[in-house]
Amino acid sequence: MKLTQSNNLEYIFHPNSIAFAGVSRTGQALLENHLTSGFKGNMYPISRTLTEVLGLQCYTDIKEIPDQVDYVWATIPAQATPQFVQDCVTKGVKVVSFFTAGFSEKDEEGAKLEAEIVQIARRGGMRILGPNCMGIYCPSTGLTFAHGLPQQSGSVGFICQSGGNSIYGVRAAVARGAYFSKTISYGNACDINECELFEYLALDPETKIITAYIEGIKDRRRFFKLLREVTKVKPVIVLKGGHTAPGAATATAHTGAIPFTTKNWNAHMKRAGAIQVYSVDEMVDVVLPLIHMSPPQGRNACIIGLGGGASVISADHCVRAGLSVPPLPEKIIQKIGEFILNPAGKIFVNPIDPQFAPGGLTDITRTIADWDGIDMLFLRLPHNLTPFYRDPGRKALDMMISLAKESSKPTAIILDHVATPEATQVFLERQQLCGDAGVVSFPSVKRAANAMSKFIQYHQRRSESA
Amino acid sequence: MKLTQSNNLEYIFHPNSIAFAGVSRTGQALLENHLTSGFKGNMYPISRTLTEVLGLQCYTDIKEIPDQVDYVWATIPAQATPQFVQDCVTKGVKVVSFFTAGFSEKDEEGAKLEAEIVQIARRGGMRILGPNCMGIYCPSTGLTFAHGLPQQSGSVGFICQSGGNSIYGVRAAVARGAYFSKTISYGNACDINECELFEYLALDPETKIITAYIEGIKDRRRFFKLLREVTKVKPVIVLKGGHTAPGAATATAHTGAIPFTTKNWNAHMKRAGAIQVYSVDEMVDVVLPLIHMSPPQGRNACIIGLGGGASVISADHCVRAGLSVPPLPEKIIQKIGEFILNPAGKIFVNPIDPQFAPGGLTDITRTIADWDGIDMLFLRLPHNLTPFYRDPGRKALDMMISLAKESSKPTAIILDHVATPEATQVFLERQQLCGDAGVVSFPSVKRAANAMSKFIQYHQRRSESA
Numbered sequence: 013m014k015l016t017q018s019n020n021l022e023y024i025f026h027p028n029s030i031a032f033a034g035v036s037r038t039g040q041a042l043l044e045n046h047l048t049s050g051f052k053g054n055m056y057p058i059s060r061t062l063t064e065v066l067g068l069q070c071y072t073d074i075k076e077i078p079d080q081v082d083y084v085w086a087t088i089p090a091q092a093t094p095q096f097v098q099d100c101v102t103k104g105v106k107v108v109s110f111f112t113a114g115f116s117e118k119d120e121e122g123a124k125l126e127a128e129i130v131q132i133a134r135r136g137g138m139r140i141l142g143p144n145c146m147g148i149y150c151p152s153t154g155l156t157f158a159h160g161l162p163q164q165s166g167s168v169g170f171i172c173q174s175g176g177n178s179i180y181g182v183r184a185a186v187a188r189g190a191y192f193s194k195t196i197s198y199g200n201a202c203d204i205n206e207c208e209l210f211e212y213l214a215l216d217p218e219t220k221i222i223t224a225y226i227e228g229i230k231d232r233r234r235f236f237k238l239l240r241e242v243t244k245v246k247p248v249i250v251l252k253g254g255h256t257a258p259g260a261a262t263a264t265a266h267t268g269a270i271p272f273t274t275k276n277w278n279a280h281m282k283r284a285g286a287i288q289v290y291s292v293d294e295m296v297d298v299v300l301p302l303i304h305m306s307p308p309q310g311r312n313a314c315i316i317g318l319g320g321g322a323s324v325i326s327a328d329h330c331v332r333a334g335l336s337v338p339p340l341p342e343k344i345i346q347k348i349g350e351f352i353l354n355p356a357g358k359i360f361v362n363p364i365d366p367q368f369a370p371g372g373l374t375d376i377t378r379t380i381a382d383w384d385g386i387d388m389l390f391l392r393l394p395h396n397l398t399p400f401y402r403d404p405g406r407k408a409l410d411m412m413i414s415l416a417k418e419s420s421k422p423t424a425i426i427l428d429h430v431a432t433p434e435a436t437q438v439f440l441e442r443q444q445l446c447g448d449a450g451v452v453s454f455p456s457v458k459r460a461a462n463a464m465s466k467f468i469q470y471h472q473r474r475s476e477s478a
Numbered sequence: 479m480k481l482t483q484s485n486n487l488e489y490i491f492h493p494n495s496i497a498f499a500g501v502s503r504t505g506q507a508l509l510e511n512h513l514t515s516g517f518k519g520n521m522y523p524i525s526r527t528l529t530e531v532l533g534l535q536c537y538t539d540i541k542e543i544p545d546q547v548d549y550v551w552a553t554i555p556a557q558a559t560p561q562f563v564q565d566c567v568t569k570g571v572k573v574v575s576f577f578t579a580g581f582s583e584k585d586e587e588g589a590k591l592e593a594e595i596v597q598i599a600r601r602g603g604m605r606i607l608g609p610n611c612m613g614i615y616c617p618s619t620g621l622t623f624a625h626g627l628p629q630q631s632g633s634v635g636f637i638c639q640s641g642g643n644s645i646y647g648v649r650a651a652v653a654r655g656a657y658f659s660k661t662i663s664y665g666n667a668c669d670i671n672e673c674e675l676f677e678y679l680a681l682d683p684e685t686k687i688i689t690a691y692i693e694g695i696k697d698r699r700r701f702f703k704l705l706r707e708v709t710k711v712k713p714v715i716v717l718k719g720g721h722t723a724p725g726a727a728t729a730t731a732h733t734g735a736i737p738f739t740t741k742n743w744n745a746h747m748k749r750a751g752a753i754q755v756y757s758v759d760e761m762v763d764v765v766l767p768l769i770h771m772s773p774p775q776g777r778n779a780c781i782i783g784l785g786g787g788a789s790v791i792s793a794d795h796c797v798r799a800g801l802s803v804p805p806l807p808e809k810i811i812q813k814i815g816e817f818i819l820n821p822a823g824k825i826f827v828n829p830i831d832p833q834f835a836p837g838g839l840t841d842i843t844r845t846i847a848d849w850d851g852i853d854m855l856f857l858r859l860p861h862n863l864t865p866f867y868r869d870p871g872r873k874a875l876d877m878m879i880s881l882a883k884e885s886s887k888p889t890a891i892i893l894d895h896v897a898t899p900e901a902t903q904v905f906l907e908r909q910q911l912c913g914d915a916g917v918v919s920f921p922s923v924k925r926a927a928n929a930m931s932k933f934i935q936y937h938q939r940r941s942e943s944a
Contacts, residue, residue, distance in 0.1 A: 174787020176860070183896045225787060253790035258803035258828060262793050265825045266786035290798075291791060291924065320732035321640020324693060324719035325757060327728050332756075337724035359731045362724060394642070430649045431921070433906050440899050455897070458757065 015241050021204070021212040024107045024139060025150045025194060027082030029054040031074055031105075033096065034087035035065045038111060041159070042085045042147075043068070050163040051154030054079055074099050082106045083155070085147060090114035090125060093143070097129045101136025107204075108133070110143035111175075116200050116268035117144055123268070126202045133203060144267065145199025146175035149182060149192065152218070157197060158182070166191020168299055169219035171209045173198060173227045173267050174253065177292055181225070185296045187440070189447020190303055193218035200267050205230045207238055214242040221302045223249040223295055228269020239284040247302050247470060248286045251295050252277055285473050287466050297463035300452045305422040307471035308387035308464070312336045314380050315363035315426075315457065316373070317392025322428065323363035326392065326457040333461035334469075337362050338385050351375040363392075373411050381421045388422045390460055391415065395429035395439050409442050416451040424452040424460050481707050487670070487678040490573045490605065491616045491660060493548030495520040497540055497571075499562065500553035502527045504577060507625070508551045508613075509534070516629040517620030520545055540565050548572045549621070551613060556580035556591060559609070563595045567602025573670075574599070576609035577641075582666050582734035583610055589734070592668045599669060610733065611665025612641035615648060615658065618684070623663060624648070632657020634765055635685035637675045639664060639693045639733050640719065643758050647691070651762045653906070655913020656769055659684035666733050671696045673704055680708040687768045689715040689761055694735025705750040713768050713936060714752045717761050718743055751939050753932050763929035766918045771888040773937035774853035774930070778802045780846050781829035781892075781923065782839070783858025788894065789829035792858065792923040799927035800935075803828050804851050817841040829858075839877050847887045854888045856926055857881065861895035861905050875908050882917040890918040890926050 032043045035057040043057055044066055056077045059070040071077050074084070074096070084105050088096055090112050100108050115126035126143065133140045141147055146157040151165045158179045168190055172178035178197035185192070193216060196209055206226060213219045222242065229235045242248055252272075254263035260271035281288050289295045313335045315326050327337045340348075345360045351372035352358055359365035364380070366372055373391075380386055391412040393405060409425070416423040425446050429439035439455070446453035454460035498509045501523040509523055510532055522543045525536040537543050540550070540562070550571050554562055556578050566574050581592035592609065599606050607613055612623040618631045624645045634656055638644035644663035651658070659682060662675055672692060679685045688708065695701045708714055718738075720729035726737035747754050755761045779801045781792045793803045806814075811826045817838035818824055825831035830846070832838055839857075846852055857878040859871060875891070882889040891912050895905035905921070912919035920926035 172787070174785070174790070176785035177787035177791075180788075180860075180896050183898050183901070187896070187898050227787070227790060251791075253787055254794065256794045256797035256803075258797060258805070259790050259794035261805060261827050262786075262790045262825060262829055265827045266790055266831075290794070291922075319640070319642030320728075321638070321643035321691060321693070321719055322646075324640070324725050324728045324732055325643075325717075328720065328722045328725035328756070331722035331724060337722075339724070339727060359728060361727050361731045363728055365732075394646075430646050430653070431906065431909070432649050432653050433903070435649070436902055436906060437899070440897065440902060443897070456757075 015211055015214050015245070021208060024083065024141070025148065025155065026153055027053060027106070027155070029056065029079055029081050030083045030085065031056040031058055031077060031081045032085045033058040033074065035059050035070065036061045037087060039085060039087035040065060042087065042111075042157070045156050045159050046154065049154040049156040049161070050151070056081065074103050074105070077103070080104060084108040085111070087111040090122065093125065093129050094132060097132045097138070097140070101132060101138050105138055107139040107141060109141040109145065109147035110199075111146065112142070113144040115143050116202070117266055126200065130202050140203040141196070142199040143202060146178050146197035149178070149195040151192065162186055162191065164191050165193060165218065167218070167220035167303060168192045169213035169216060169222045170195040171198065171206060171213065171222070171224040171226075172196065173201070173206075173225055173269075175199070177225045181223070181292045181295060184293060185299060187447070188296060188300060188443055188453060189450065190296065190299050201230055207231060207235050210238055210242050214245055219246065221247050221249070221299060223299060225251045225253060225292070227253045227263035227267050236280045236284065239280070239286060243285045248284070249289055249295055249298050250281060250286045251289050251292065285470070285477060287470050289466070293459070294462065297454060297459050298466050301422070301424070301463060301467040304450055304452050305467070308422045308468055310387040311465070311468060312338050312385055312387045313390060313461070313464070314340075314386045315390045315392060316377060316380070317363055317365060317390070317426065318394050320359055320365055322392070322394060323359055323365045326363055326390075329458040330461040333458070334465040335461050340380070340383070341385070344379060344383055347379050348376045373408060374415060377415045377419070381419050381423070386421060388424070388464060389419065390424055390426050390457060392426040392428060392457065393442070395427065395435040405438070409445060413446060413449045413451050417449065424454055424464070426454050426457050426460055428456055481677055481680050481711070487674060490549065490607070491614065491621065492619050493519060493572070493621070495522065495545055495547050496549045496551065497522040497524055497543060497547045498551045499524040499540065501525045501531045501536065503553060505551060505553035506531060508553065508577075508623070511622050511625050512620065515620040515622040515627070516617070522547065540569050540571070543569070546570060550574040551577070553577040556588065559591065559595050560598060563598045563604070563606070567598060567604050571604055573605040573607060575607040575611065575613035576665075577612065578608070579610040581609045582668070583732055592666065596668050606669040607662070608665040609668060612644050612663035615644070615661040617658060628652055628657065630657050631659060631684065633684070633686035633769060634658045635679035635682060635688045636661040637664065637672060637679065637688070637690040638662065639667070639672075639691055639735075641665070643691045647689070647758045647761060650759060651765060653913070654762060654766060654909055654919060655916065656762065656765050667696055673697060673701050676704055676708050680711055685712065687713050687715070687765060689765060691717045691719060691758070693719045693729035693733050702746045702750065705746070705752060709751045714750070715755055715761055715764050716747060716752045717755050717758065751936070751943060753936050755932070759925070760928065763920060763925050764932050767888070767890070767929060767933040770916055770918050771933070774888045774934055776853040777931070777934060778804050778851055778853045779856060779927070779930070780806075780852045781856045781858060782843060782846070783829055783831060783856070783892065784860050786825055786831055788858070788860060789825055789831045792829055792856075795924040796927040799924070800931040801927050806846070807849070807851070810845060810849055813845050814842045839874060840881060843881045843885070847885050847889070852887060854890070854930060855885065856890055856892050856923060858892040858894060858923065859908070861893065861901040871904070875911060879912060879915045879917050883915065890920055890930070892920050892923050892926055894922055
């Protein structure tokens with residue numbers, strides 16, 4: 013099987029004009045999002061009750077719009093969809109994205125309705141996204157499914173069968189400096205489905221990394237075959253919803269997904285070399301090194317941080333996640349000891365706890381990075397103490413960002429924090445600073461160790477299969 | 479072995495007067511903390527360079543203080559400690575808490591110094607806490623080791639061998655409404671050690687739950703014997719630092735701890751019926767149900783929340799943590815369906831996703847709680863969407879708090895949030911509201927499921943051994 017783009021989806025991301033059906037209700041927020049999203053084309057709200065919304069004239073019917081309409085965001089009642097799809101076909105619309113729910117995920121009647129709108133669309137040469145989905149976020153063209161998402165494009169393509177998870181994932185990633193080429197929330201996948209979207213992203217030059225939240229697969233044979241091809245060209249991260257029986261039952265009720273056995277699924281993922289994750293946060297954790305880091309040459313980590321107890325637990329977390337935390341040789345310990353004026357209360361094993369001696373941080377980190385027994389570095393800047401060391405902490409962060417950027421070894425910054433308002437505020441600011449600098453940050457050593465372990469495993473499997 | 483209080487430590491938590499040695503440096507922050515901590519007694523700063531600090535007259539020497547001194551916070555250089563301990567003995571001080579490091583955790587010379595100060599103190603009938611520790615936080619008397627900790631007392635006693643972890647733990651717990659009877663950061667444990675502290679907390683009427691972060695044990699035989707007695711009277715949570723070889727090596731460098739094999743340790747914990755956790759956050763997660771909840775009668779959980787994909791993943795997390803998520807019987811599904819006007823896009827399996835229909839939330843929750851197939855409820859209020867549903871979300875939270883308080887089944891609120899500044903702010907406010915109401919909240923279903931699973935296991939083992 014070769015990747016082809018027989019059904020090229022490129023045009024659905026580049027509409028010249030959009031209509032919004034259902035603006036008297038939920039649809040109004042979608043329209044409002046597009047007023048500030050950078051969308052350059054014309055926008056037409058459709059409403060039977062309103063004459064104007066957010067300063068734009070409303071049309072009672074899509075056929076009345078005096079212009080070509082490429083893309084439609086529809087939040088109309090399910091019962092009204094067959095006629096609406098027919099009207100869109102008549103109008104020459106290219107794609108309709110249905111937020112509307114109440115189709116195959118609901119009951120047999122809904123499944124019939126879904127089949128009906130697909131049939132009308134296919135006959136008319138029009139595509140449907142969803143139903144029961146959030147639609148598209150494409151920062152380069154200004155399509156957006158949520159409020160306040162950045163106009164900045166990035167290298168991550170995200171296919172997501174859940175609307176909530178798509179918004180969560182984008183927000184969580186953006187807060188840490190990972191940006192998106194395209195995010196597609198595709199719901200019930202009645203027409204445009206995961207296979208087409210995977211294939212599209214695999215060939216999309218804007219997309220370097222593909223992540224997916226999947227509940228069900230329409231055409232399993234094609235999907236798994238395709239996945240093996242996609243992973244040859246781009247890293248793929250998969251979060252499967254419904255690994256367990258109750259999860260799968262919920263997935264069926266959510267998007268009409270047909271359950272899998274976990275064993276079967278895991279075997280396919282392993283064979284394809286896809287990275288499996290188990291939460292949206294973990295997905296973002298793994299995305300970050302894929303964007304910003306070269307793969308570590310091995311599993312030996314060094315942790316440089318603040319706090320004795322936290323250092324002990326950090327080492328435990330690394331080992332549990334499958335990393336090694338090798339003791340430093342005597343000559344390295346001696347050398348880094350020279351950079352610390354008063355060694356009392358400091359720890360020189362691995363982890364290193366130089367306490368707050370930011371003066372020595374650069375020299376210590378460089379010395380350790382130069383040792384060939386270490387493959388990656390974690391620089392820990394905790395936000396647990398009083399008064400959160402605002403100034404020296406910021407100075408240390410700037411130093412860590414410089415070190416992470418210059419280092420020959422993959423280096424991540426760990427922004428541990430306790431969830432109090434003050435510490436969290438400082439944490440979020442610093443997470444943003446790391447993101448802006450293109451430096452990988454994690455909120456804890458535990459999450460860092462897990463993500464780096466999966467990142468390394470991905471590259472190991474790739475080099476083994478190459 | 480019976481719990482006795484031969485070395486009653488009660489007096490160390492109730493000093494009438496405190497001195498602070500080392501206020502020209504680190505010690506000044508400790509003094510400052512006590513100006514607002516509610517401490518009622520006299521405070522005496524000691525400094526050779528300052529005549530006054532924070533409005534208080536300084537004494538050049540402890541012996542010059544014209545009053546009895548019960549408790550001393552010392553942050554002086556290690557070399558000066560033998561003379562200082564001798565002076566404290568002469569002055570009739572009851573206990574000195576040494577923040578000072580550079581003792582047995584450092585090298586042989588430090589170990590000798592530590593042995594020397596212990597000898598002087600014991601000869602003089604004085605106790606030493608630490609060295610290399612933060613000391614005591616006792617809200618009822620105003621002793622405090624960190625800035626801005628609450629004066630409100632609670633039922634949790636916390637023994638912690640790490641200063642950083644003690645502050646982190648208290649802040650993390652307080653933010654979620656768990657308060658402390660006493661927290662003791664005890665560092666190298668040269669004199670007052672984990673056995674004495676465990677025994678004290680076991681017999682302390684203020685303390686209902688004991689949590690501990692431990693790196694090493696001074697007298698293993700006595701400790702494990704004692705632990706088996708303590709767990710008979712109060713639940714004990716243990717976070718062991720140094721389960722892995724690099725973690726253990728770091729613990730040795732941190733507090734001079736002698737390594738354990740994990741197998742041996744785990745066997746002792748299991749035999750004693752102690753709850754093992756692996757991070758400070760997890761410790762707080764388990765503390766909360768121990769404070770506020772009766773044990774669920776079984777492992778059947780129902781999740782009621784917002785979001786299809788999040789519901790699917792929530793079910794997966796519960797099952798992975800060892801809980802069951804049973805399907806609801808048809809009659810219950812029918813009944814809760816009556817409370818929802820428009821069922822499209824909603825999920826009625828288990829998890830239930832009623833979307834934002836707060837009107838029906840109370841009826842739905844009560845209906846499910848009344849079914850005997852469910853042992854506990856998770857009410858999910860996510861903070862991921864736009865515009866974070868500030869007003870309806872708050873209304874839903876108030877409803878959830880009422881439901882959690884009235885419910886016959888243990889009910890926790892899950893405040894999922896994505897780490898953006900806006901969502902985090904709302905999350906923290908709502909976490910505090912839950913805490914203030916005495917309702918258990920968790921930041922994710924994953925953490926809730928893990929904590930509840932350990933909480934249930936603890937009670938199962940107790941009833942089996944009874």
